[in-house]
Amino acid sequence: MTAAIDALLPGEPVVLIDADGARTPDDAHELPAADSLVQAYRSLVTARRINDQAYALVRQGRLAVYPSSHGQEACQVAAAQVLGEDDWLFPTYRDTVAAVLRGVDPVGVLVLLKGDWHSGYDPYEHKVAPQATPLATQLLHAVGVAHAAQLRGEPAVVMALCGDGATSEGDFHEALNFAAVFGAPVVFFVQNNQYAISVPLARQSVAPSLAHKGIGYGIPGRRVDGNDVAALLSVLGAAVQRARDGEGPQLVEAHTYRMQAHTNADDATRYRADDEVAAWERRDPVRRIETYLRGAGLLDDATAAAFAAEAEQVAAQVRDGLNTDVTPRPDDLFDHVYARRTPQLDEQAALLADELAAEQAGE
């Protein structure tokens, strides 16, 4: 039952296309097919545009807060792209873009941050769980969803996302261990963006890497350049295939960087230096694949412009969607606590209805 250590050890991070957009000499991994890379680029352009748009909406006061994945878009794109329709995605608060790329209406994803409701989409429609706020808790749900599929003999795989900070929580440990023991088809995908709000990785872990955490569960660990969408597609794709083939869970750590503050409420200058940010700017995931594709003759100006226009459309959709003010129904407070309201909730709803009626009458 137990795995041999060699199969578990994460190697060096996989890089297929380097920061200058050049194919690396790595020949242990094939480059994903050209159409897959072009598709990824197309998604990256949209991803970046969504991040920028949401950020702008915060500044305009249309969104209360936005935890941006600017700089991490290659992770977002690859996580969505390697999944099939029947697979599940478990995103965190930072994974808006991955959810959108999986088909969820961006406005639905963002209402949470607009204050309308906790989760603005139906998780079953695109098999995207509600974005998780309490760190690492969702990883266990992912194991349960995967085990359910397994029990029914369905080939579905679950992609469960979390950050570097979240790996320190007890639930991370329990989730990886449960997945390993039950052989559940889950890919645990850690976006190591070097910080948990202000706390740098060095305060989070002194392990050789976060991917090494898999060993203690008998789960193979893999490391990958988180700004190289080609490498991500390759590594995550293989992990999904492996899980689908019944070979169990895998842990993938992507090295990336959160280019903006934790959210707009955060002041990143308090804990990190400008030159660190600048160094990562040079590793930008969008530019990198664009350079490669253009160099390889896989992308021309017209296509790039078409993608940009498409992204612009999504941005417009986001803007429009978030510009219309929705007033949530007061009854929503009481209607979904249970399948049926309790007598106590009936009383409380009646009290509120009376108040609102009196208010209206008073006006």
Place this chain on the structure above:
Amino acid sequence: MTAAIDALLPGEPVVLIDADGARTPDDAHELPAADSLVQAYRSLVTARRINDQAYALVRQGRLAVYPSSHGQEACQVAAAQVLGEDDWLFPTYRDTVAAVLRGVDPVGVLVLLKGDWHSGYDPYEHKVAPQATPLATQLLHAVGVAHAAQLRGEPAVVMALCGDGATSEGDFHEALNFAAVFGAPVVFFVQNNQYAISVPLARQSVAPSLAHKGIGYGIPGRRVDGNDVAALLSVLGAAVQRARDGEGPQLVEAHTYRMQAHTNADDATRYRADDEVAAWERRDPVRRIETYLRGAGLLDDATAAAFAAEAEQVAAQVRDGLNTDVTPRPDDLFDHVYARRTPQLDEQAALLADELAAEQAGE
């Protein structure tokens, strides 16, 4: 800050004296000094006797329950023996013997199981924390105690015990990670006795070993034959020394076996076969070192008899101590909830006092 993988990988379990009492060909490890081995044997005899005595007291109804370490005594002995006076021991419910060997009055340790009080000894007297019941929770306290010593520049080391089952709890993860990040002088000592009540190791973990869990925290893992007290003294002693030298925590896994049921309330025949138990019987930790010592001319009949007599004395002390019935004071209910009673507790204590007075008057 991060450790190289080679230093972290646990090798094969260390065995210095095999099941037949013969020195193994392991020459990577020196055998502990003769007096240390004789001392360990002496403790083992007492340890076994305490286990048997406590078990007998349960059958006689003098103890409510006893989670015996029968079969695991080498772990108990070594854990206590490698510590200095200023070090701390964090035992679980199963580690009665280790606490006693560190100097705690056995009656004090056992009152918990007699129903007199939760913890019958002062943890500061011998630097032995209260025996922990909620699994893995005590490992974090151990880290805190160790970090306190570290902050004051004291050379104290903390030996934190837990079972194989407890390694699945979130607190195990958080404790190892905190210890690693703060470089706290803690030896995490897992007595892998193959079962968590009825649940076999295979349901607990599919990792190559439990010691491999250290890697994910940057903590070196070590494996050791848990029925070989010589190997345990060597491995645990080295871990303590390393921690004392400021090189941080270590994880040690001992392979051993719980020869009796989880507690007397448990029926082990429901989940494990007799021949499995018999196989472990042949690896008995007491007999093994005895054979070695006699063969090496380090133990004669007279000394063995003296040790047995000494053990008999401890057993008598346990019997006598537990035969006297102590009636705990009702005021104990209220006096230690806070440093000072709250007005509410004063009221409640008065109510009880009135009741007891009325009862006495009524009689």
Place this chain on the structure above:
Amino acid sequence: MNQKITMAQALNQALRDALHADPTVLVFGEDVGPLGGVFRITDGLTAEFGEDRCFDTPLAESGIVGMAVGLAMNGFRPVVEMQFDAFAYPAFEQVVSHVAKLRNRTRGAVSLPLVIRVPYAGGIGGVEHHCDSSEAYYAHTPGLHVLAPSNAEDAYGLLRAAIASDDPVVLLEPKKLYWSKEEVDLTAAVPGIGRAVVRRPGTDATLVAYGPSVPTALEAAEVAAQEGRSLQVVDVRSIVPFDDETVCAAVRSTGRAVVVAEAAGFASVAAEIAARVSERCFHHLHAPVRRVTGFDIPYPPPKLEHLHLPSVDRILDAVDDLQWEDA
């Protein structure tokens, strides 16, 4: 159809019947597989239904509840066991932040039909951490149903109802009643979640109790009857949702009430009951509503627990206190 069985057997039968009736029911937790649970509530289920339907997990309560959330999200009806009351605390975040809230979070799109069974409360001479009355933590958390049977028949019925419910249910099983044998009609109509019941009629005062305190309250009423005082006993049974109608009608009928519960009294379910009854029955009350609860102390060692737990005498003292001279 009546048979004499223990509450433990009734619960076992309820799981068995549910596993038979519905292929999406799963049972898991620590030692619930081959061992049948430390209280034998799951005895024989793995043998009968196989490893896929009743299984042991790694030792991690947050993991158990968290995995149950995922299974419930994806078509199953998990019934998980927390080995003892205090060992459910590691799962607290999962319970409070997810189990209780996922339906609401998704405006009803995701329902969580899961049951968390908690062997709970004291009176068994158990050591620390094995005797907590933890109902207030759950009852205070909107989104959970919280049930506490006081006898084998209700245990069967409430567990079946809990498994059938599309909402998460915390089922608090009074450990000290596991082995008491009673006549049980397993074909009796399942008591609906949310229904209290008058266990004993009475005219002078009302004892309101649930779970392990119901037998104590009934015993107190028996003793009081011999002393010429007629005590009514209401078994709350369903803490959330609470049956205001039955409880308040009972208290109004006598004008006096004592709430009995094992948990520490402060900010407890007993406090809630006392507060609601005081508010809703104000003009019918001849005396303040009294509470007989555990003291505000950690659960004491076995030799002292009898002093801590609500006893017949303490209940009768409280009844004596209900200002009879004013009546």
Place this chain on the structure above:
Amino acid sequence: MNQKITMAQALNQALRDALHADPTVLVFGEDVGPLGGVFRITDGLTAEFGEDRCFDTPLAESGIVGMAVGLAMNGFRPVVEMQFDAFAYPAFEQVVSHVAKLRNRTRGAVSLPLVIRVPYAGGIGGVEHHCDSSEAYYAHTPGLHVLAPSNAEDAYGLLRAAIASDDPVVLLEPKKLYWSKEEVDLTAAVPGIGRAVVRRPGTDATLVAYGPSVPTALEAAEVAAQEGRSLQVVDVRSIVPFDDETVCAAVRSTGRAVVVAEAAGFASVAAEIAARVSERCFHHLHAPVRRVTGFDIPYPPPKLEHLHLPSVDRILDAVDDLQWEDA
């Protein structure tokens, strides 16, 4: 010595003063180091006292509290921050099974002088998990002191008192009051733990509140005064231990009471207060004790929170309901 500062600044000053006064005081948690905490309560402390005295930990709340237990066992006085109310739940087992019980477990041999600071409650337009009123979970757990300041001066005093206490204290800091500026006398006598205070005299009815609800209650009293009704406001301040004397004297003086708190009402601290006041002031009450609390629902999204939280109007409606015709 009076200065105009915010509650956040008062708390920061309290930590600073305590770190100065006692070398065994330590401050740690998530982002409390160089960042100074997401609410800046620990701003500048690492710079001033060094990494050993104020530091960031790995992201794990059970770990933070568990390590604090060990540090407190071994000579230190840790003050830990839980980043938000709902993110304290992973530490629940440590809090309930150890922090609250270690002194009792060891019959006083081990005291745990530690403080758990919890930025809590709503009214800040925060998303889910950032607005829970979690006081009932702690208040129901014997062995903890539970404090909730309603203004900057008390925040300073209560935090100093908490750090000085040899018992564990959960300090609930009302997030929505962090930034309100007030005249503060930091040299004022530290209010003892266990002391409520009458914030506003009044003769017609008593509002009993704590933490974030006190300003709302005071505002309601102000509005009521304009309408000719005199409302007394009591600030509970110390939930555990509870100041029965002050609260009950106040309620007896008016004969009417409304308890105000943000948390869901069921099995809450407000329930406790209503139950105790109903019992202890029974013959002085002209009307049932009313509660104005959050509804029994998960904390709602920002756009609906104003409907959920106790408002001036809802408090005044409750006061209107106190059966004045009977008086």
